[in-house]
Amino acid sequence: MCFFQHLRRPSTSLRVLSLSVFGLLFCLLSGEAVVAQVAAEIASADGLDVVLHGVITPEKLGKHEMLSFAVPAGIERMNVELISPGFQKGMYLTAGLFDPQRYRGEGRSVFTLSTVDATGPYLPGPIVPGTWQIAIGYNYVAPQAKGEFTVKIHLSRQLDPEKYRVLNAKAGWYKGDLHSHTGLTDAMCKSQSGANVPCPPSKLLDAAASQKLDFLAVTDHNTPATFNELMQSQLYYDRMLLIAGEEITTVKGHANVWGTEGFLDYRVADTGFTANDLFDQAHRLHALVSINHSYWPYDGRCPGCGWGWTNTDFSKVDAIEIINGYHERGSWFTPPPGNGVPFWEQQLAKGLRPTGVGGGDEHRAGEQLALHDGVGLPTTVVYARELSQPAILEGIKAGHAFVQVTGPEGTPLYLTSGDAMMGDQIIAEAGKRVGFKLATQAVAGAKLRLLVDGVAVDRLPEPKADATGLNCEYEWPSDGKRHWVRAELVDTKGELITLTNPIYVNWGK
Ligand SMILES: [Zn+2]
Ligand SMILES: [Zn+2]
The missing domain is CATH 2.60.120.380 (Jelly Rolls)
Incomplete structure (x- = not known):
């Protein structure tokens, strides 16, 4: 029957x-x-x-x-x-x-x-x-x-379901690297017999896990080929969130996209399908976009590495990589950490709020090479409501993040104003004195800076030590206008150790 x-x-x-x-x-x-x-x-x-x-x-x-x-x-x-x-x-x-x-x-x-x-x-x-x-x-x-x-x-009908797990349900600060590559594109390492070969993705993941990172965005160039690998590996790496990403590598600039497995078109041009169309495409897929190593020269030494799309609508850019770890000391690739800050601040000065992030841009799967930085250098530390892909991306979008140049074991730096944390907005009428608090750990010879619109304030009080570390409080007189206020920790040579995203003052006006 x-x-x-x-x-x-x-x-x-x-x-x-x-x-x-x-x-x-x-x-x-x-x-x-x-x-x-x-x-x-x-x-x-x-x-x-x-x-x-x-x-x-x-x-x-x-x-x-x-x-x-x-x-x-x-x-x-x-x-x-x-x-x-x-x-x-x-x-x-x-x-x-x-x-x-x-x-x-x-x-x-x-x-x-x-x-x-x-x-x-x-x-x-x-x-x-x-x-x-x-x-x-x-x-x-x-x-x-x-x-x-x-x-x-x-x-x-959707490719990106809620298939990524919550690895930790607690709200808190999570450490990660937002930019890395495997041998599925151009990461190379030594084979068993010493030949230079494409690096298996597992080598990168192991290197990241050994750094005790809470999350890692794998951002191979213009390919979704990594996603299946990440899905299999997430079960094993149950303390390190693997974020689906791609480094969209165009002829005039590189942009990371985090949070989708959907198709992203790298065939960007001045007319027709532009960088702005790429950003729209990513946002329709609920992903974030970040402009990478914007400060690299746009010339034949690294074709397409600097950002050369002059018609970019930066209001569509969610983040800017202000510190890129892919630099071999002594070569032309050697930007001092933070070279992306001027490019970033140009956007802040327009009244935009792209989040400043770091990316290790690891291409060696953590192999220890004398001249090369590794995965987790720098580390981006994000405040998220839980350790999951949507929550980390929300934290980045909100600007609840700071960058530790010296890696996951580096020095944290927290900037607050009352209940507001970095990334948040406060309103302060003209004449009002606004309190900012910087909290960090003691580093020999290091100096704290508080910067208003990119300019360090004079006479920041000496930080006070207590059981939690070093704290510095500063009262800033508001003029009622729009400003961004951010903090840095620098070493004796003035090189960045850690920098925060800004607290935005009167940004809505
Ligand atoms: Zn790149
Ligand atoms: Zn890259």
């Missing part, structure tokens, strides 16, 4: 009706008993939910039952969950997956797959429209066992 029935049906869904007809045809054509049924197909906010049911009996032991379901056009990601009584109750089932053209894998009861990534045993690739099949394998059914299974399939 062929049994096919919708238990629940949205009243006006043509797709549901078409699936119903399809299921019936499948039953008739196959000429076999179809014990599984589509229980429901319900349109959800971002796609479609399909639920399949089946009965488990001892006669099915060793068989594979093919359950079909229809995938419409425009699906970017598929999440599948097989719920069955389990081995403990004498019923162990497996879920194989076949798309209309090929086998996609088998071996998990909960899995996801998309154009660019997939859970371990499954193959990433296009979610092609048509008839897909789940192969229910009755690997073990005890002689007296009887039960039911359910397969829940979520077909999403």
